[in-house]
Amino acid sequence: MMAKTNMFNTHAPRLVPITQAKHAEDALDLAERAADYVTLEVGHAPNMDFIDGFFTAAPPGLGTDDLLHFAVMDGPAFIGIICIAEGYELAKDWWIGLVLMDPAYRERGIGHKVINSIKNRARTAGIEALKLSVLEVNTRATLFWTREGFVPHRYAPATPDSDGHNRWVLKHDL
Ligand SMILES: CC(C)(COP(=O)(O)OP(=O)(O)OC[C@H]1O[C@@H](n2cnc3c(N)ncnc32)[C@H](O)[C@@H]1OP(=O)(O)O)[C@@H](O)C(=O)NCCC(=O)NCCS
Known part of the structure; x- marks a missing residue:
């Protein structure tokens, strides 16, 4: 059987x-x-x-023009999508709204490279911190973000008006 890392991640x-x-x-x-x-x-x-929400839903106080959207490409393959809000919650924050990878390409170290690329782009743009919220039930992603250097910033429990998810807001100073 071919090694897992060689099956897809050639680029x-x-x-x-x-x-x-x-x-x-x-x-x-x-x-x-x-x-x-x-x-x-x-x-x-x-x-x-x-998908409309992915491209247009901005955090409070921001507009669609404040959003950055990327595809993660592995050669010609479209293997992930990313949304980042510039200037939320603070002017020099990037809020990572979504990192979503094709399951066939997960757990090969690609997410790690993607986060490094986001960190490099953020530093180049003069950004001082990355933040995001992770669903409390998404323990796999919480482990991933922790390994990438994110730490708990605050707990955001579900409210009567919210979608019912408890979340952790995580932060990574740059
Ligand atoms: C979370 C997510 C972006 C991580 O991307 P990824 O490409 O799977 O990330 P990596 O491969 O770099 O790391 C994932 C795990 O695989 C492990 N791994 C890395 N390379 C590996 C390999 N060659 N073989 C086996 N495992 C490997 C890592 O150690 C890591 O473990 P950890 O999470 O316990 O620290 C991705 O899994 C995903 O899209 N999940 C669904 C959406 C989601 O939850 N997004 C986050 C919302 S907050």
Whole structure:
């Protein structure tokens, strides 16, 4: 049997900017492959409304122009999507709204390289901290972020008006 790391990861993953106008179908295709996580978070399989939210839903006080969207590319393969909000919660924060990898490409060290690439881009942009929220039930992702150097920042329990998920907000100073 071929070694797991040699089956797919022949190229260094690249982060390529994407737009809703050009890449909505590619992003939906990726989200459908990664339906495990989408269903965990939103309670149903991914659809175009989910992709619309990925491209347009900005945190409080920010607009769509403050969002950065990337595809993770492995050679010609579209293997992940990323959304980052610039300037949330503080002017020099990047808030990682989503990192979603195709399950066939997980646990090969690609996520680690992707986070390093985000850190490098953030430092170049003068950003001082990365933040994100992780679902409390998503213990696998919490381990991943912890290994990448993120630490608990605050606990964000579900409220009567929220989606029912308890979350941890994690932070990584740059
Ligand atoms: C979380 C996520 C982005 C991580 O990406 P990834 O490519 O799987 O990350 P890595 O391969 O670098 O690391 C994942 C684990 O695989 C392990 N790993 C790395 N290379 C490996 C290899 N060659 N063989 C086996 N395991 C390996 C790592 O040690 C790591 O373990 P840890 O999480 O317990 O620290 C990805 O799994 C994902 O998209 N999950 C679903 C969506 C999600 O939860 N997103 C985060 C929302 S907050």
